[in-house]
Amino acid sequence: MLRKLLIGTALASGFAFAAHAADVKEVQMLHWWTSGGEAAALNVLKEDLAKEGYAWKDVPVAGGGGDAAMTALKAMVAAGNYPTASQMLGYTVLDYAAAGVMGDLTETALKEGWDKSVPAALQKFSVYDGKWVAAPVNVHSVNWLWINKAVMDKIGGTEPKTFDDFVALLDKAKTAGVIPLALGGQNWQEATMFDSVVLSTGGPEFYKKAFNDLDEEQLKSDTMKKSFDNLAKLVTYVDPNFSGRDWNLATAMVIKGDALVQVMGDWAKGEFNAAKKTPGTDFLCYRFPGTDGSVIYNSDMFGMFNVPDDRKAAQVALATATLSKSFQSAFNVVKGSVPARTDVPDTDFDACGKKGMADLKAANEGGTLFGSLAQGYGAPPAVANAYKDVVSKFVHGQIKTSDEAVTELVKAIEDAK
Amino acid sequence: MSAVATPARQVTGGISARTVNRIVIYGLLALFALFYLMPLFVMLVTSFKTMDEIQNGNMLALPQAPTFEPWIKAWSEVCSGLTCVGMKGYFWNSIKMVVPAVIISTLLGALNGYVLTKWRFRGATLVFALMLFACFIPFQSVLLPMATILGRFGRFGATLQNATGFSFGLGNSTVNLVFVHVVYGLGFTTLFFRNYYEAFPTELIKAAQVDGASFFQIFRRIMLPNSLPIIVVTVIYQFTNIWNDFLFASAYAGSGDVMPMTVALNNVVNTSTGVIEYNVNMAAAMIAALPTLLVYVVAGRYFVRGLMAGAVKG
Amino acid sequence: MAFLEIDGLKKRFGSVEILKGIDVDLEKGGFLVLVGPSGCGKSTLLNTIAGLETITEGEIRVDGRTINDLHPSKRDIAMVFQSYALYPNMTVAGNISFGMEMRGVPAVERQKAIDKVAKVLQIGHLLQRKPSQLSGGQRQRVAMGRALVRDPKLFLFDEPLSNLDAKLRVDMRIEIKRLHATTGTTIVYVTHDQIEAMTLATKIAVMRDGEVQQFGTPAEIYNNPTNLFVADFMGSPAMNLVPATIGGNGNALSVVLQRDAREPISLPLADAPAGLSAFQGKPVIFGVRPEALTDPEGAERNASNIATADCHIEVIEPAGSDTFAVTNLGGKAVVARLRADANIQPGTVTPLAFNLTKAVFFDPATENRIV
């Protein structure tokens, strides 16, 4: 089937080539960045390309954190109508590359020096079989705490350095009548928080073996049980209405001072920015207690498809613009993430951004940069979703004990592999 | 059927049992009307509130300072992806997809119903049963194979384009959507017309045959002019289903220039970051739903009449 | 050669035989009525003549031309349906002229034809109305108008009067008869009402189970039914069919009828049919129509064979023009038709005159007439 698809596409591209030998000055872009801030950030790219004479054909499909867009992408690929590029996450890029539908940007990558500036951990996903197939846009880091400073001052809290510190801080907030922990009860939010809990409880080595290598010994270890117990502890600090809440509503609780802290990726900073809050004065960004020095990341990538030859020039322009230092800086300042290349100056970034960039650089060099399992950078989607199932069922009580949780986790991951 | 009037048997304190009866009936009807109207009410009042009021007030309260701002924004400014032209730009995309799809599927349904009832042949019932069962296929499971075939159409269209200079619409996203909706609407339209024509007097067809009318003349001159009630039912049903479809629309027509209303609305409403402008979202949702609401309110009367005329018969 | 000829016509649906070999013919200007109980195949037969149903075997000829394979519109026929089948979306004028429109007749000629028919049927004032605005009788007229305007070789009527009330039915029956008389068209007419059959037809085909039981003039059918079914089906009130035995010896045969609680009646048969002698001492069915069983004063003067017997009258039904008396013979209620002024009381024993010239006999085993 795929072979047929490929032949079909080759034929189609052949015809297209015959029809108009001139290059098509247009990029077709599938993405799910439809809200104000993100769209504004992406608009920078659109304008950069416009300067070079390339039109932007927008294919936005919002919903489900990219689920709807990925469904649309699958349909487009099945039909043989590849977009120039699509926003994609981690293992999805590799799946599509394995199916042979991705383009080859190696030439551009070498010319632009991507292989040197882009962290190796990211290259694991943007390079397939020695070929560059995707352009990373940013690096998100997951193990952050976002704290409302006014509330923090009111309860007299200080930066928690260990998990126990964190629990003590939450207790203080509880006593003061503030919701201690803002959480959205959707499986990916719960699992994202659990990523940090596991890193904090077991340390970098443990996280890597368990959640990147899927080592069964670690998955069923007592440390994992302890991690689940710690998660259970955190959940007791959550308000009763958390189930089903969107993540940005949880962030809004922190922004408004209804809640003290949210454990969330750095995209939460975009919400603080949009609400005109300043780091240090209005809100605080700390690494999740006990995870300083390590970074759990995910990254938005623009997967580059094997488009007909007359569209390749536009694709190269898009990829080059995406990884240009100016765009990397401009985009990530707005989005809350950090640049996907480590050689971008941090001048335009705020305090949290600067820390994020420094942390990324350090983790990259120190080998403590790990893919987030919850965000699809630790294992393929089947495993990641099985993992999210288990965590969510544990949080909501279908799974009652940490013993049971560990058994289920091993079984679910084994099943999905 | 005439209503069942319970005769007033006794008069108690000046209020007859009948009156009590009527009060109970009207009370119940009003209560259920409230239940049905509640979400619409919430959407309407929210769309006229300021964000402040939404965040701090009760969702069921009336707006204290009604504002049309959200509606104006939804109509002409709101963004779907990087394109910020409001909902108004997507009306035409939807219309140009829905209208042909409704007309073609209704017409084919009518023809099928006509053949299946008035020109029966051996196996006609089996053919109908197979077409009816097709109504039950989950659309998620046809998404990919359909995409593959639409892709083939597109490549064939490109070939034609090269050979003849005209692609016959093959490969065009709107045409693709029309095709998909016709394919998966056929079961229902055929069901509706078949049940209606089942009760349609066969003697009329015989009379027309004796009068010398051909197969198509009978259809056009006798069947269609006498099918108004069922045409109304079918058109309403198809129109709302196709207008509201998101799955096919997002998968086959996602780009801005052909994107139907539902996909645009989804992009407006389903944003993952930033402050959610509920008032604008609600206004956008109302705008997107306006055509279908209008169809139901205007044609609602004929709808029950149409159902009566045969659509509900087994 | 007859105008309409149907030879060995058979019609099968799968393994079910609906028509089992029909042979009927009709002279030009004749009026053929197909009559029988529902499900006997009479409507199917009409539909095959119209070309609305295909035939399995056999041949239909009109005016010497085989029409088996012709499309209905090419057969030069017109048809009036039970439900009238008026097109609800068209006006009366539209209904009448639809066939001409289909044949491409110019509008001016169509208008002329409409006017002519409207005049004949007196429906000129209805021409612009829709069928839903018409009464039953008016719809019937329009349906006939639609048929008339074609000026066809053959008129087909499918139970056209069955949806009308009793009074209107009689009126329309007369109307149809007049129409037949004035236009002289050949008509095939289906009904389950034997009165319509008797009053309208020049030829009747009595049908049952896809077979023609008897084909003949109304008088033949009425007076000489070939079997029990035809005898029973045709005539109102129906013929009395009484179990009896044949008595007597040699040429002097008699029919013996049982009476309740008294000795049987024995009626001498003067000119019995030849076949009857074989039934001496055996049971037969004795058939006598009510009008052949009267009070002695009302008996037909010139009948050659009248026998009188005392009968116990159980019920009297004065019907205005006649009085019907019910007695019991051979275990069955038997109806006699008396003069309106016959002075008979129920519960009395009265002599009744049997007109044995008109009596018929059937073999109980085969149900066929004994001749």
Add this chain to the structure above:
Amino acid sequence: MTTVATQIKLTPEHNARPGASVRSHLQDALPKIVLAPSFAITIVFVYGFILWTIYLSFTNSKTFPSYAITGPRAYQRLWRWTFESDPPSSWYTSITNMGIFGFLYIFICLALGLFLAILLDQKIRGEGVLRPIYLYPMALSFIVTGVAWKWFLDPGLGLEQTLHQWGWTSFHFDWIKNKDFVIYTVVIAGVWQASGFIMAMFLAGLRGIDGEIMKAAQIDGATTFQLYRRIVIPLLRPIFLSAFIVLAHLAIKSYDLVVALTSGGPGGSAWLPSNFMYEFTFKRNEMAVGSASAVIMLMTITAIIVPYLYSELRERPR
């Protein structure tokens, strides 16, 4: 013409008009020719795709279709998951939810639809206003109404909070947040959406009942209740069946309802099989499992619908 007649006599078994010309052959075939495109489309795009899905369910298709048969592993997994009730597997949750949702949704829609139709049929003034009010939810996509329902059912925003503000502070309604009750909120929203349509079907049925039957029953001394129970409801039997078909197909296709209202519910506790199928096919890249679940859904539908179709469409003697 005579020659033709002779031919017919020679081949009496030939039932169709052995037409003198190609043209009349064409005339005879015309109805079938007209029906053919629709039928062909259905065969290819419905039954062809069903076969394709069945085929895929026996492969190890993941992100994309793969065409090497690898056996019934997907079914084995589903079979195993069917019995994992503690903690519940997603499949177990989906099918038990389908049972609860399917039964309640169909039953309540039928009961409420019939009840409203009977009330509306009592010569009500303002029927013209009420009818579209009951009917309109069917016109709206759940992308539109999902948010409103979500708010209304949210204890912190909707009904509970409102009643608390009005002074009824002990009122408690948090089903949408509760893993054991969230499926019932899906039922509520589903009933809201479809019951008006069912009401319209019943109303049409009631209007179609011969008034004389009602008069006769009243003369026989039936009370209003008896009249409906003994006479009217039995007469509405065909409508019950049609309504059942409509509801069954809506229930089985319910997907956006769950997503828009609950995003899957706490710990995935609101999933229906269609959610399961979509998740596994498109999100988890386990296309074989997704296909297998689709096949099982289709088989269930077949088991319900085919007997109905058989009883309704069986050729009756005419």
